[in-house]
Amino acid sequence: QQQVRQSPQSLTVWEGETAILNCSYENSAFDYFPWYQQFPGEGPALLIAIRSVSDKKEDGGFTIFFNKREKNLSLHIKDSQPGDSATYFCAASLGNNRIFFGDGTQLVVKP
Amino acid sequence: NAGVIQTPRHKVTGKGQEATLWCEPISGHSAVFWYRQTIVQGLEFLTYFRNQAPIDDSGMPKERFSAQMPNQSHSTLKIQSTQPQDSAVYLCASSSGQGTGQLYFGEGSKLTVL
Numbered sequence: 001q002q003q004v005r006q007s008p009q010s011l012t013v014w015e016g017e018t019a020i021l022n023c024s025y026e027n028s029a030f031d032y033f034p035w036y037q038q039f040p041g042e043g044p045a046l047l048i049a050i051r052s053v054s055d056k057k058e059d060g061g062f063t064i065f066f067n068k069r070e071k072n073l074s075l076h077i078k079d080s081q082p083g084d085s086a087t088y089f090c091a092a093s094l095g096n097n098r099i100f101f102g103d104g105t106q107l108v109v110k111p
Numbered sequence: 112n113a114g115v116i117q118t119p120r121h122k123v124t125g126k127g128q129e130a131t132l133w134c135e136p137i138s139g140h141s142a143v144f145w146y147r148q149t150i151v152q153g154l155e156f157l158t159y160f161r162n163q164a165p166i167d168d169s170g171m172p173k174e175r176f177s178a179q180m181p182n183q184s185h186s187t188l189k190i191q192s193t194q195p196q197d198s199a200v201y202l203c204a205s206s207s208g209q210g211t212g213q214l215y216f217g218e219g220s221k222l223t224v225l
Contacts, residue, residue, distance in 0.1 A: 034214075036216075041218070043202050043216030043219050044154075046213050046214070089154065098144070098159055098166075099144075101154040103153040104153060104154070
């Protein structure tokens with residue numbers, strides 16, 4: 001059973017729009033939810049993360065909205081730029097244990 | 112401060128040959144993870160070590176794959192008798208083990224099995 005699910009699989013937006021990437025998870029005990037950004041030829045890199053005690057986390061143009069009751073979260077990328085085109089992975093973990101990754105959303109921002 | 116270093120970046124092997132991939136974690140990090148990434152399967156967890164001890168190898172194929180961490184400065188992933196389906200990017204990541212769940216990934220080793 002997949003622990004973390006992401007949608008959509010791919011997303012295309014125009015420059016300046018807000019991109020919304022969705023994520024849901026199975027284990028209600030997960031308490032840490034990082035989002036990773038990956039460019040072609042590189043490893044994933046931590047973009048922003050939230051703990052389950054919070055319902056919102058902002059960092060620059062990136063915002064996570066977290067709904068513990070519904071076991072889902074979303075990443076909003078405000079004023080998307082072509083340089084934001086990448087694959088975004090939602091992940092979840094519990095304490096100091098392994099991190100479970102979703103299958104990723106491939107974002108394309110068109111100029 | 113160097114990040115996670117993986118070598119080689121690219122490796123091409125013939126079917127049936129052995130492939131060994133190396134990972135040098137960030138100095139001071141106590142946890143090392145191995146993932147495999149393909150277009151079809153996405154990011155697949157393979158195994159991880161904490162303080163050099165194997166903690167969870169539930170993602171490792173039972174045959175032909177093995178991982179070791181002989182010291183705190185490097186880990187290896189060995190694939191014996193490689194098969195075309197082993198072709199993938201193998202990613203190593205390390206974390207401080209402080210419970211934040213933040214992984215620092217290397218750039219990966221792209222394995223191509225002909």
